[in-house]
Amino acid sequence: MRIAVPRGRLNDPTWTWLQQAGLALAAPAGRQLWTQAGSVDAVEVRGRDMPSLLTAGVVDAAIVGRDVLEEAGLPLVLVRPLDFGACRLVAAAPPDTVLAPGRHWRVASRYPRITRKWMEARGLTGEVVTMSGAVEAAPWLGLADAVVDVVETGATLAANGLVALETVMRSTATLSASPKSARAVQRWIQEALPERRERGMDPRAVGVS
16 A cells, blocks of 8 residues: 655654554655655655645545645545644735625635635635745735635734634545545545554544544
């Protein structure tokens, strides 16, 4: 089995989860991006690349944020939600902004698909300004009236003069797979449960019910 591990903020908790799941996998050393343990390979990639890697069949499973899955809009299988990586996708804007229909809105985001769906559900017309980073700077630059982005503490919003107006979606890490490999991934995680119980570990602590 080949598993994709996200780089960035989910990297450390993902390696911890894999080890708690009974795999003797260690994070790659130095500049190396992959590691092996028995019949399981793990490769570190950007989270946003995981949906396409799953769809192409080059990895069997991935630890990936629910927000990334939703944004990709691909026919993938969420095998299990995991109990780490919690965050919110929020709509934010300068203070005193009132999100309401009746005007043309420009909303900047790294999540254009999610943002369009949210705007449609709220009855907001306008355009989505797609950005790959520094989204919070968009209102200051005059690129957008509001933003939709991930927040954990809200410190970055506050530092850039923005306030969270509403939650667009909540996200956690997930164990996900392609439709072709989903059954094999589900069997693997079920087989790992007895090992956890024998070691006195609570399966819920690693996202398995």
